[in-house]
Structures are given as C-alpha cells and as structure tokens.
Amino acid sequence: MAELVQRVDLIFGEYSDEKYKVLEETLSRSNEDIIKDLLNSGLKGRGGAGFPTAMKWKYAAEQPVKEKYVVCNADEGEPGTFKDREILSKVPRKVFSGMAICAKVIGAKKGFIYLRGEYRFMLPALQVELKEFHVYAKKLKLDFTIEIKMGSGAYICGEESALFESMEGKRGEPRNKPPYPTVSGYLSKPTVINNVETFVNVVVICRIGPVQYRKLGTQDSRGSKVFSVSGDTPKPGIYELELGMPLVRFVEEFGDGDTKAVQVGGASGFCVPMKKFKDTIIGFEGVPTGGSMMIFNSSRSMYNVLHNYLGFFEEESCGQCTPCRVGCQQLKKGIEAVKRGDKPVVYLDQLMKLSETMKITAKCGLGQSVANSFSSIVNNFKEEMIY
Amino acid sequence: MAEKLKLQIDGIDVTVNNGTTILDAARKANIHIPTLCYHEDLCVAGNCRVCVVEVGGSKALVPACAMPASEGMQVRTNTGKVRLARKHIVELLLSEHNADCTKCYKNGNCELQYLASEMLTGDPLYIDLVPEHNYTIDRFNSAIIKDDSKCIRCQRCVRTCEELQSVSALDVAYKGNKMKISTFFENPLFEVVCTNCGQCVLRCPTGALIERNYIDQVWDAIYNPNKHVVVQTAPAVRIALGESLGMAPGKIVTGKMVAALKRLGFDAVLDTDFTADLTIIEEGHELLNRLKRVLVDKDPTVALPMATSCSPGWIKFIEHTFPEYLPNLSSCKSPQQMFGALAKTYYAQKKGIDPKTIVSVSIMPCTAKKFEADRPEMRSSGYKDVDFVLTTRELGIMIRQAGLDFESLPNEHFDSIMGESTGAAVIFGSTGGVMEAALRTAYEVVTGRPVPFEKLNILPVRGTEGEVREASIKIEKTLPAWSFLEGVELKCVVANGLAHAKRVMQSVKDGTANYHFIEIMACPGGCLGGGGQPIPTNPEVRSKRKAAIYEEDMGMPIRKSHENPEIAEIYKEFLGEPLGHKSHELLHTHYTPRKRY
Structure with a gap:
C-alpha cells in the first residue's frame, strides 16, 4: 500500500544524542554560522505561531546585555496536543542540546524548562537526565545550567509573557508587547523562548545541515512536524510527518471514513470542513498547527x-x-x-x-x-x- | 537629551521624545483618545482596550496607552474600525456591569457612564451577564464600600494599592469569567491590611469603590432642634472643595466654605486648624521631651526616631506592617480627634452646652478618618469624640443638595472658640507641613529665636510627591534650659505615599538611617491628595492644590502655632500645660499592633 503521508523520523529516532555529540560539534562552530544555518533551514517555531527561529535568536544575540535567558516552553496546554510530553520523555537530551546551542548563540548562562503542571509525573526522570546533562556540560566547558520550573495548570501560562510572569512568581497574565521577549523577557532580560519541538529541530538541523532539512516540506513550511492525532480516528497517537501536506491526504490516512471536519491547531486553531480538505495545506501557508489534529465524524455536533x-x-x-x-x-x-x-x-x-x-x-x-x-x-x- | 521622533496622528505631524506612547503623543496634539484603565499616577496596564487605534497597515489595533510611538508611524484614531471596536468593548464592559446608574453613588461622575454616553450606546448589544455573576458587596467597612457588580476589572485600584501604597490589600483573584478584584482569602476589607486611605476610591472609574457616606445622618442631626451640631474643617479641604463644585483646581475657598457650612445649618463652624496648632504644641513638646530623656536622662525605654501620627492611613499601616515600631509613633491624637475630644469637653463647658446634645461632624480630605473616628480609643470625652466624618466630596454633594451657588457666596469667618488658626496649621495639608510647622515652634522654644529661614519658609523639609526628603537643622545658641541640644543636628525625614513610608521604616529597621523625627502622610502629596478629595486626581491637580496651601500659609497673619491666641487661652483655662494631665487624658492615645494577615 502506498503511503498517503510522508512519515519522518528525525525528532525521535535515528539519533538520540547519547553522548551529546551534536552539541559538542556545534559548540565549536561560530554563532553566525549557526544562525545562518537556521535561517537557511527555514525553521519556524513549532508552538503554532511560526516565528522564524533564526530571527528570534539573532535579535536576542544582538542585545548588549550580559544577563540573558533561554526558556523552553513545555506548558503544553492546547487542547488536543500531547507531543511535547512524548518528546520530553523520549528524547530529553535533544531538548537540552537545543537549549544549550541557543545559550551559546545568544550568550546565556541559564536556561529554564517551564513544565506544564499536569506533567509533574515526568519531573523525576527529567531531573535524572538533567544531572547527566550538567555533567556533560561541565566536560564540554559549557557555562550553562538548566532548571525546571513547574506550571500550575493555567492555559494562559503557555503564552510567553504570561509564562515569564508565572516564572517570576507572579500571576500569569500576558504583558504588553512591545517589548518582545528577545528584548525584555524573564526578569526583563533578553530571553529566547521556544517550544520543546523547536529546540529539537535545531539539533536536527545542526546534525543533518540546512540543505538536507529543506528537502522536507514546502516553501513556507520546512521540515517535519510532530502531530498529536485524536478524535474519531482508528489510530490516535503521535506521528512525525512532513509539513505542507494537503489535509485530504491526512484524513485519508487517519480518518475513519466518515470524517466531516478536522480541527487543526486545537481550540485556538481552525476547523476545516470536508469540502475544504482538498484545498487546505497543513502548514504556515494554509492552516498552521502546534500539532493538534482533532478529527470529527458525522456523529459529532x-x-x-x-x-x-x-x-x-x-x-x-x-x-x-x-x-x-x-x-x-x-x-x-x-x-x-x-x-x-x-x-x-x-x-x-x-x-x-x-x-x-x-x-x-x-x-x-x-x-x-x-x-x-x-x-x-x-x-x-x-x-x-x-x- | 532624549532623541526626538516624528509620527503622524490623524494626518497631524507630531514630534515627541523617544519612548513616548501614542496616547501621550496624541494628547500633545490635542487629539482625544478615550481611556479607562489608564491613569497618570500608575503603571500602564493596557487591559481595558478602550484606547485602541489603527497603526500603519497593521490589521490588529494597538492600545495607545501602551504602544510606544516610532519614527514615521501613521496613527489613525477615528476610523470606522476603531470606533466599532471601541463600541464593542464598552458594550462588553456594560454587559458585565450593574448599570443601575440612578441608584449609584457615582452617578454623574463615572468614567464608564461618560464613555457610554459618548458612544451612544442604546439597547444593549450583548446579553446581560450580571445575573450570571455572583457579585458581592462589602459594606462592612466604616470607610470604604466595595461593590463588585460595578467593577470593570481595570485594576486601577490594584495598581494603586501596590505601586503607590505597597499595601496590596486588593489584588486579582481567579481567572477568566470568574476573575475579580478581591482581598486576602476574600475577607471583608475591615479584616485585611487595608489602611482605608481611599486612594483606590480616588482612582476607581466607576462606583465599585466608594466612601461610606454619612450625608443623611448629618442632615438628620442638623434638622434635629435638640442637637447642637459643630463642624470642623481640615486644612486640605479649603483648597480642594471648589473642584467638587465646578471650580478650577488650586482655588482657595476657605471663606466660601465657612459661609456654605453656616447656610447648611451647622450650629458652629469651627476649624480643625485650631487643633492642628494644638497638635504642634503637644507633638513638639513630646519630641523635645523624648530628646531630653534620651540625651540627658539616658533613658533606654524612650523610642527615637519619633514619627508623626496625624495620618490615620499611616497609623493603620504601621500597626500592620511595623507593629514593633508603635512606641515610635507620637502619642498625639490627630487634629480631628483632638478637636472631637475638646468639642464635647472644653467647648461644651465654655458654651454651657450639655455634651450629650453635641453632634460633632468633621469635613476631611480623607476616608481613613472615618475609620479613625470609629476606633474604640477615640471616646475620651465620655462620648464618641467625632460622630460623623464627611469627605470633601460629601460636603460638595451637601452644598449642591442645598442649592447653594457656591462661587457667589461671600467669605465668612469661622466661629469662636476653636476657630482661630495659623499658617502653620494650614500647611498640615501638604507633605512636609507638619514637620515645618513643628520646627517653626520647636526651634523657637529651644532657642528663643524664629527658625533661621527666610519668611519662616523651611523649604528643605517641604516634601515632594514621589520622593523621600531628608533634611537636618542645626540647633545653636539654645536657651539655658535646653543647653543639652546645643550643636545637635536634628535629622528629619518627610515621606508621602505609603510605598515611601515603607522605605523609610525599612531603613530605620535596617539601621541604615539615623533620624530624630519622621513625618509620614499616607497619601501622595499629603492630605491635599487624600482619598476623600475631589475626583479626578493627578499630578497636575495636586501641584495646584499644593501651591494654594502655601499661598494660604503666606497670607495668614500668624504663622507659628504657639502664637495662636486661642491656643494660649486653652492652656491657661483648661489644659494647664503641654503634655500635662488633661492633655494626656484628652489629646493623647495609644495604638494596636495588628497582623499582616
């Protein structure tokens, strides 16, 4: 049977960065080089808003401030999304590596993972992994540590500026923008905040190079994406797929044959009805998604x-x-x-x-x-x- | 020099400093952008979204209050898109708001009401959500009433309480549709750290936070032929009352105020300034006495620095926040309470009136005074010393109710006795005023000479809003009785706003400051910016009131408290001597340590 959708295995598989090899190699490269690669890769943020990652890092790197921060947004709260949980459980080292590369590029010494309150069960395992990471970081003479901050269950704290407020011990309320996080983020210092998956993509790009990475996806949506598939589907779960596919192919693969609509991007995303499956691209040129794909069949109101x-x-x-x-x-x-x-x-x-x-x-x-x-x-x- | 930048608002070129918001740029160009959550005294919140404008080709609108202007920016404040969005937002606010305007204390002085009329809101656009919300009204407090059904969640009160006062009695609770402004564990205001300063009341755009008014009770007393109703007026009322009656800020209306009070039917119109002078005598002697006991008697039980005790918001604040420093507070009652105690003793005696029949009313720029009058300590005359406290605003309402044309009233004089005062008493209304008045008297008591400042204006202690002012005055060539003070540099500090008070007390606690005398006023600018003053308040209004206060001081024939002839008389006939037995009984008090939670 011909594959309807292009499965990819970059995020989870192939290379788990057992000994932080990619990190080690990348640390020897120049910051400009890394940013250039990210720019060429076309990587856009995986949280859903799709801001070019290279630009975010560049702005933060340019800030003439000594104290800067790297924050990993693991407050995965969008209804129908559960891929960050999988990434953090399966390949936490790639996440740490991505954060460390970012720290090197922008000049940060401290990183945080803001972990969704409901993911507290993952904390012990992550702490063990972090201990390992800090040992390696020491070996690599990298002055960078990562701390985990727990969320408390508010959806709004996934919004980056509300997340900073929450990290600072305040009520999680979004701030006025500008200033943007790259200028004034955590503790009002320049901060890069990226989604869990974005950091892993950075590691992927550093490993396979932007040319190879660009081969996946479309002009506006490069690379692969981890999807959380739920709803009326015979095979719910987490799938890493090429970005930029038409929704119709996705539905043929995952639908139950009676699909009437797909909610792409969770509650804050778009609902696409059957008649538009053909013309809808899953990606930044069509309907963007942080990963949530909810399938509804005709029994649903x-x-x-x-x-x-x-x-x-x-x-x-x-x-x-x-x-x-x-x-x-x-x-x-x-x-x-x-x-x-x-x-x-x-x-x-x-x-x-x-x-x-x-x-x-x-x-x-x-x-x-x-x-x-x-x-x-x-x-x-x-x-x-x-x- | 700040960098300049040029932008266009509605086609008009505006040049502003870098960092200026669109709102400020528009105001510079006399373009009106409506606001609700914005307030000059507070940090920008940007949460009501009423001030949204269109910028360049951007699809989304931006809040003018929070968005900095940038070079070449094209702003449009009056497009169809902007007007529709604003109307929607006001309609949304109204749908959550108990818009029963005719029953509302703020009817006619409500920013939401004004915006609604500006937008010609007709039939409600949206579903009424008021029945959905389980709104509560906290009417258990003697000073401030908090009605959640009027609240539009602009958080001005929250920012006021935190930024200006560092009290944080009010904060945001819950989220989403349940989000509300509440207190610690949603306790009633009288059970939390609220100081009753009323700064939130001054800034609330609707009727969600108002003073508890005693207007009807006062009318009843006035109309009761068996009651003798005396009224006292605080120093800061006479320079602000005009604003409540349509006059421009900074007008001195002392004489008109007296005339109005007489026409309202008060039996005697007297002056808190008289007891302000009395406070200076008592408090000045208390300070000198403490200095003597420390310097000469080496008495370790005496607390220095000594802090003023005129501001009831400050008193409650220190009771909650620095209870270990209560011995440092002057034991003097505030002028209001001294007046109250004397009205039902000295005044009653002299006038031959049964104190039982006296109703004592005070007009104050303050909401905390309502709480102060209700304190159990404040009954040393054998009765409740002050029966009703009205704010400047409430007096404004009474004058309107009586149909008086305030501006055309003649200037009249306070009645006697307890109506005579000095310039030293008037400046109680401004930050630094008590300090200056006390120094004018204490220096002269100690040296026999007036303070060595031109025209008695001790400019170094005149407080400035938003800062802590330190000054020291060297005492030289003392009279023989005070020789132990020879060469002593009297270190003073003046602070206004409780956030600054906290800083001062913290530095005392840390041992980083070495003061003798501390003056603290709970409200920004002192009483002239008090929580009972006319609304609106802003830096400009307050600076005009301040100028008026010092103008009034300069215009007084007597400007030193100890030269007030009525003061000499009361000591001769009634009190005996400063800090004497009778003074302690009637004019001094004690304080209650309170918990933070």
Whole structure:
C-alpha cells in the first residue's frame, strides 16, 4: 500500500544524542554560522505561531546585555496536543542540546524548562537526565545550567509573557508587547523562548545541515512536524510527518471514513470542513498547527464542539483584558441563546463581528485566536448552530 | 537629551521624545483618545482596550496607552474600525456591569457612564451577564464600600494599592469569567491590611469603590432642634472643595466654605486648624521631651526616631506592617480627634452646652478618618469624640443638595472658640507641613529665636510627591534650659505615599538611617491628595492644590502655632500645660499592633 503521508523520523529516532555529540560539534562552530544555518533551514517555531527561529535568536544575540535567558516552553496546554510530553520523555537530551546551542548563540548562562503542571509525573526522570546533562556540560566547558520550573495548570501560562510572569512568581497574565521577549523577557532580560519541538529541530538541523532539512516540506513550511492525532480516528497517537501536506491526504490516512471536519491547531486553531480538505495545506501557508489534529465524524455536533471550546476559553482567559474576558462569555452565551431560540439567527452575525473585534483588540494570542475556531465553525456549520 | 521622533496622528505631524506612547503623543496634539484603565499616577496596564487605534497597515489595533510611538508611524484614531471596536468593548464592559446608574453613588461622575454616553450606546448589544455573576458587596467597612457588580476589572485600584501604597490589600483573584478584584482569602476589607486611605476610591472609574457616606445622618442631626451640631474643617479641604463644585483646581475657598457650612445649618463652624496648632504644641513638646530623656536622662525605654501620627492611613499601616515600631509613633491624637475630644469637653463647658446634645461632624480630605473616628480609643470625652466624618466630596454633594451657588457666596469667618488658626496649621495639608510647622515652634522654644529661614519658609523639609526628603537643622545658641541640644543636628525625614513610608521604616529597621523625627502622610502629596478629595486626581491637580496651601500659609497673619491666641487661652483655662494631665487624658492615645494577615 502506498503511503498517503510522508512519515519522518528525525525528532525521535535515528539519533538520540547519547553522548551529546551534536552539541559538542556545534559548540565549536561560530554563532553566525549557526544562525545562518537556521535561517537557511527555514525553521519556524513549532508552538503554532511560526516565528522564524533564526530571527528570534539573532535579535536576542544582538542585545548588549550580559544577563540573558533561554526558556523552553513545555506548558503544553492546547487542547488536543500531547507531543511535547512524548518528546520530553523520549528524547530529553535533544531538548537540552537545543537549549544549550541557543545559550551559546545568544550568550546565556541559564536556561529554564517551564513544565506544564499536569506533567509533574515526568519531573523525576527529567531531573535524572538533567544531572547527566550538567555533567556533560561541565566536560564540554559549557557555562550553562538548566532548571525546571513547574506550571500550575493555567492555559494562559503557555503564552510567553504570561509564562515569564508565572516564572517570576507572579500571576500569569500576558504583558504588553512591545517589548518582545528577545528584548525584555524573564526578569526583563533578553530571553529566547521556544517550544520543546523547536529546540529539537535545531539539533536536527545542526546534525543533518540546512540543505538536507529543506528537502522536507514546502516553501513556507520546512521540515517535519510532530502531530498529536485524536478524535474519531482508528489510530490516535503521535506521528512525525512532513509539513505542507494537503489535509485530504491526512484524513485519508487517519480518518475513519466518515470524517466531516478536522480541527487543526486545537481550540485556538481552525476547523476545516470536508469540502475544504482538498484545498487546505497543513502548514504556515494554509492552516498552521502546534500539532493538534482533532478529527470529527458525522456523529459529532459541531455546536457541542464549539460550545466546549468556548467554555474552555471562558475559563482559561486570564481575565485582564475586556475583549477576551467578556467576549468569550458573550460568544458562549450567544450561541446558547440562538440555539434556544431566545436570540434570532442574525445574532450570529453580531457574534461574528464580536469575534473579529476580539481578534484585533485582545491583548494576547488567546483572545485573538478565539475567533479562529468560532468563525470557522459558525461559518461552515451554521445549520448546526441553529437547529 | 532624549532623541526626538516624528509620527503622524490623524494626518497631524507630531514630534515627541523617544519612548513616548501614542496616547501621550496624541494628547500633545490635542487629539482625544478615550481611556479607562489608564491613569497618570500608575503603571500602564493596557487591559481595558478602550484606547485602541489603527497603526500603519497593521490589521490588529494597538492600545495607545501602551504602544510606544516610532519614527514615521501613521496613527489613525477615528476610523470606522476603531470606533466599532471601541463600541464593542464598552458594550462588553456594560454587559458585565450593574448599570443601575440612578441608584449609584457615582452617578454623574463615572468614567464608564461618560464613555457610554459618548458612544451612544442604546439597547444593549450583548446579553446581560450580571445575573450570571455572583457579585458581592462589602459594606462592612466604616470607610470604604466595595461593590463588585460595578467593577470593570481595570485594576486601577490594584495598581494603586501596590505601586503607590505597597499595601496590596486588593489584588486579582481567579481567572477568566470568574476573575475579580478581591482581598486576602476574600475577607471583608475591615479584616485585611487595608489602611482605608481611599486612594483606590480616588482612582476607581466607576462606583465599585466608594466612601461610606454619612450625608443623611448629618442632615438628620442638623434638622434635629435638640442637637447642637459643630463642624470642623481640615486644612486640605479649603483648597480642594471648589473642584467638587465646578471650580478650577488650586482655588482657595476657605471663606466660601465657612459661609456654605453656616447656610447648611451647622450650629458652629469651627476649624480643625485650631487643633492642628494644638497638635504642634503637644507633638513638639513630646519630641523635645523624648530628646531630653534620651540625651540627658539616658533613658533606654524612650523610642527615637519619633514619627508623626496625624495620618490615620499611616497609623493603620504601621500597626500592620511595623507593629514593633508603635512606641515610635507620637502619642498625639490627630487634629480631628483632638478637636472631637475638646468639642464635647472644653467647648461644651465654655458654651454651657450639655455634651450629650453635641453632634460633632468633621469635613476631611480623607476616608481613613472615618475609620479613625470609629476606633474604640477615640471616646475620651465620655462620648464618641467625632460622630460623623464627611469627605470633601460629601460636603460638595451637601452644598449642591442645598442649592447653594457656591462661587457667589461671600467669605465668612469661622466661629469662636476653636476657630482661630495659623499658617502653620494650614500647611498640615501638604507633605512636609507638619514637620515645618513643628520646627517653626520647636526651634523657637529651644532657642528663643524664629527658625533661621527666610519668611519662616523651611523649604528643605517641604516634601515632594514621589520622593523621600531628608533634611537636618542645626540647633545653636539654645536657651539655658535646653543647653543639652546645643550643636545637635536634628535629622528629619518627610515621606508621602505609603510605598515611601515603607522605605523609610525599612531603613530605620535596617539601621541604615539615623533620624530624630519622621513625618509620614499616607497619601501622595499629603492630605491635599487624600482619598476623600475631589475626583479626578493627578499630578497636575495636586501641584495646584499644593501651591494654594502655601499661598494660604503666606497670607495668614500668624504663622507659628504657639502664637495662636486661642491656643494660649486653652492652656491657661483648661489644659494647664503641654503634655500635662488633661492633655494626656484628652489629646493623647495609644495604638494596636495588628497582623499582616
């Protein structure tokens, strides 16, 4: 049987960096060289927003400040995402190596892993691995240590500036931007914060080179991506696939034959209905994803799906900015009222406008992205919202 | 020199310093951008999103309060997109807000109400969420009422409490739809570290934080023919009351205020300034006495530095935060409470009025004074010394209720007795004022000469907002009785705002500072920026009030407390001597250590 999707094994397999060889080799290279390679590789952040990693590192490296930090965002909270947990359990050394390379490039001596509160069970194993890493770092004469900070279960703390606030012992609320983390991050010092998978990709690129890496994916979406596949699928789980494939091929591979929609990128992502599977690319040129792929078959009510997401956002908003705090409540109450018949169908248009306002006025990515699932579900499944 | 940059706002070229926000740049160009969570005195929060504007070709809008201007930036503040977004945001706020305006104390002085009218909000755009929220009202406090159903979560109060006052009695609790402003373990305000300073009340844009008003009780007393209602007015009220009645900030309205109070029907209009002078005599002698016991008697039980005790917000703060330093507080009651104790003893005696029938009202720039009057210690006359405390704002409301045209009232004089005062008492209303007044008297007691400063203006101790001011005054050529002070450099420190008070006390605790005398006022700028003063407050308004206070001082015929003839009279006829038996009974008090939690 021909493979419908291109499986890749760069993140987990082949090379587990048993003795931190890639790190050792990379440490002998110049910083400019490493940044050039990252730039050529086309690597974009794997957390979902897709900011070019090379640029982030470059900005931080350019800051004329002595104290800088590297932070690994392991607050994997997006509904339907569970790949960072797998990466950190299976190949933690690649994560540490990626962070250490970043530290070398930007000139940081201290790194942090902000670990999702629910992942506390992974802590002992990670601590053992970290001990090993620090031994190797000493051997390599690398002045860099990594500390793990535990989250406490708030979704908003995955937002980078809220994450810093949380790390500093404050309430997890997003900051105003600018300044961006590369200028003022943890403790208001220049900080590179990347997703777990991004750091591993750096190690991959340092090992196989940008030319080899670029062979995977499309122009806007290079490399591979670890997907968390869930929902109505006979084979839920974690898969590393080439980026930039059409959604239709993904559905043929993972669907149960009755797929009516796929939610790409979790609750904050987009819902793609069947009729658009063919024309939708999974990648930054189409629908970006931090890894979450939720498959829904015809037995599912998309009203219930949306209602569930809105309930999630309503609770997980930090509550500081008006559009997000009140907007989420209004969207949820609004679709309930339309469903009950207390509000006319045209009220959905009013709610669409509200979601657009949230998108352009909310303080952080949380409030800005509620409109993604809201508008894509309401637009594509309007009947289900009403009847 | 800061670097300049040029941007365009609505087609108008604006040149500003690097680092200026879009909001400040727009204000410079006289372009109005609405705000709610923004406040001049506080850090930028950027959380209400009412001030969003369009920048360049960017799809998303940016908050003008938080976004720095950049070279060549194209800002548009009045596009369809901006107006729609702002309207949505105000509508969202209204949907969470108990918009029962006619029942609200802030009706007519509410920033949300103003914005709603500006945006012509008609029928609500969104579903009313108020019934969904289990809002609570904390009305258990004698000074401040907190009504969550009016709260729009702008966090001005949270920032005020933390940044200006370092009290942090209020903070954000919960998240998402349950997010609210609350206290430690959601306890009522009277059970937490709140100092009742009312700075949050000054900055709350809606009616979520208001003073507990006693207007109706005071009217009832006035209308009761069997009651003799005396009213005292604090120094900082006379330079701010005009603002409550439509006048510009910084107008001295002492005479009009007296006229208004007489027309409201008070039986005697007296002056807290009289007891401010009395405070100086008592407190000045207390300081000299402590110095003597330390320097001459080598008494180890005497606490130095001595700190002023006029500001009830400061008193509650030190009770919670530095309870081990309570012996350092002057034992003098505040002028309000001295007045209260004397009104029902000395005044009653002289006027031949049964103290039972006296209702003692005070007009204060302060909300903490309401709490102070309710303290169990404050009943040394045998009755509640001060029955009702009204803020400057409440007096403003009463004057409007009475239909008085305030600006056209003639200037009238305080009644006697306890109506005479000096310039030294007036400056109690500003940071550094108590220090200056005390020095004017203490220096003269010790040396027999006036303080060696031009026109008695001791500029080095005149506090400045937002800083701790240190000064020292060398005592030379003393009178024989005070020879132990010869050559002593009296080290003084003046702080306003509790965040600065905390710094001063911390340095005393750490042993890094060596002061003799500490003046602390809980509110930024001192009482002129008090929590009971007219709203709005900002640095400009406060600096105008400050100028007015010192102008009033300069205009007084007598400017030293010990030269107040009524003061001499009260010691002769009633009190005996400073720190004497009667003084201790009526004018001095003690403090209560409190826990932080």
